[in-house]
Amino acid sequence: xxxxxxxxxxDLGTAVAAVAGDPAATFIAGGTELVNWxxxxxxxxxxxxxxxxxxxxxxDETPEGGLRIGALARMRMVAEDAAVRARYPVLAExxxxxxxxxxxxAATVGGNLLQRTxxxxxxxxxFPCNKRELGAGCAARTGPHHLHAVFGGSDACxxxxxxxxxxxxxALDATVLLRGPASDRRVPIDGFYLLPGETPERETVLRxxxxxxxxxxxxxxxxxxxxxxxxxxxxxxxxxxxxxxAAVDLGDDGRVREARIALGSVxxxxxxxxxxxxxxxxxxxxxxxAAAAGRAAVAGAAPLPDTAYxxxxxxxxxxxxxxxxxxxx
Amino acid sequence: xxxRDESSTAWGGRVPLALRxxxxxxxxxxxxxxTLLDALRDGLDLTGAKKGxxxxxxxxxxxxxxxxxxxxxxxxxxxxxxxxxxxxxxLARDGVPHPVQEAFVEHDAxxxxxxxxxxxxxxxxxxAEGRATSxxxxxxxxxxNLCRCAAYPNIVAAIRQVASAEGPPPTTGxxxx
Numbered sequence: 001x002x003x004x005x006x007x008x009x010x011d012l013g014t015a016v017a018a019v020a021g022d023p024a025a026t027f028i029a030g031g032t033e034l035v036n037w038x039x040x041x042x043x044x045x046x047x048x049x050x051x052x053x054x055x056x057x058x059x060d061e062t063p064e065g066g067l068r069i070g071a072l073a074r075m076r077m078v079a080e081d082a083a084v085r086a087r088y089p090v091l092a093e094x095x096x097x098x099x100x101x102x103x104x105x106a107a108t109v110g111g112n113l114l115q116r117t118x119x120x121x122x123x124x125x126x127f128p129c130n131k132r133e134l135g136a137g138c139a140a141r142t143g144p145h146h147l148h149a150v151f152g153g154s155d156a157c158x159x160x161x162x163x164x165x166x167x168x169x170x171a172l173d174a175t176v177l178l179r180g181p182a183s184d185r186r187v188p189i190d191g192f193y194l195l196p197g198e199t200p201e202r203e204t205v206l207r208x209x210x211x212x213x214x215x216x217x218x219x220x221x222x223x224x225x226x227x228x229x230x231x232x233x234x235x236x237x238x239x240x241x242x243x244x245x246a247a248v249d250l251g252d253d254g255r256v257r258e259a260r261i262a263l264g265s266v267x268x269x270x271x272x273x274x275x276x277x278x279x280x281x282x283x284x285x286x287x288x289x290a291a292a293a294g295r296a297a298v299a300g301a302a303p304l305p306d307t308a309y310x311x312x313x314x315x316x317x318x319x320x321x322x323x324x325x326x327x328x329x
Numbered sequence: 330x331x332x333r334d335e336s337s338t339a340w341g342g343r344v345p346l347a348l349r350x351x352x353x354x355x356x357x358x359x360x361x362x363x364t365l366l367d368a369l370r371d372g373l374d375l376t377g378a379k380k381g382x383x384x385x386x387x388x389x390x391x392x393x394x395x396x397x398x399x400x401x402x403x404x405x406x407x408x409x410x411x412x413x414x415x416x417x418x419x420l421a422r423d424g425v426p427h428p429v430q431e432a433f434v435e436h437d438a439x440x441x442x443x444x445x446x447x448x449x450x451x452x453x454x455x456x457a458e459g460r461a462t463s464x465x466x467x468x469x470x471x472x473x474n475l476c477r478c479a480a481y482p483n484i485v486a487a488i489r490q491v492a493s494a495e496g497p498p499p500t501t502g503x504x505x506x
Contacts, residue, residue: 101460
């Protein structure tokens, strides 16, 4: 690990100014990602600014009837929150499907959103990786790549985003609140992540020196009827092969008024399946509609030889998640 | 095998740090790179917490920080100034092993023993969290602790025994998802 200076400011303005003023500075919150990056040589900050002393972990009601979750709230704290469990079940389920109890006790909401891919060629620095070193090449293109993208990839990068939380937030129309050295910004989660294109090293719209300070959940009617389904190579403590966050609002006539379907581990960012949502609206939520949504979810998929299985998996996982919501699974 | 990177030797560093470890106040000066695990093992000679993967994947380094179980390899020691740390060495009372330790012996819940300190500390936390109401729940909530000898059935049996003896634990949150 390269040497770094360490600072733990007790106010947010000082912390943001410290990172904004030094191109080689970075924030640390839970540490469960950055510490590994530093050990592996993926990150070499000269200054690490610890946000741990700041009061950014509260979960509060918003005036609009939603919830505002502080960026430093630990995964466990959010998953156990009574309001989250009752009003946004997909969020609690996604959090408890992620990582391990030890990691959920340390990792924060803000840090979770800024996880980097678990692509083994990115994490193991002896492989070429355009994300680590632009122009180096992509080892996943020529090597085994069954963990990789079926949507949104580019010649430069086919790595997938690993966060479960971000997939749930996408299905909930969440907004990410940022504090920069000059001003605050509110970014819809749908616009927070970037596709790799020719610049796979840029993964979010976050500017250097900006900190995530909170995530806001709107009071959406579909939020309460929502589920998260994660498919892994082992029963627990593994990143997803495919995951689905689904939320459905049913009218009094039993027909779908509105739906959200987001997919995880299939694209370089959490992937909104709008065609699947459209396939549900106006229909009774039944097995036929669920199957149609599953088919619509994979329209346009561009699998590689090792990822063809993900297309089938997504189709079935979407239908199965809707079956759980509909109560016939 | 446990790896020893350069941070392990970085003692006499610049950042002062006070920890309360197993009930004893300790003061250290550390290089900012030192993980909590290295500080415990190499700085305080508490070698119960083990360095397995050193990446948060195996759980052998599990300790309690202010009562919460965490991977001590995934956090910098300097982030925990003023914290209360409990390692496996701090579980016994007056020379009497913790009930979880007794149960691990009784159920032969180990083979090589390398993962055992992390398993035991994690199990103590799991019981306090109220996550030991069924074998399936124990398995899920112990998923952060790997055992390459695959002593899992006996680990679950040991934890189940302690949970049964303690009776229903206090709940820490809502019902399981």
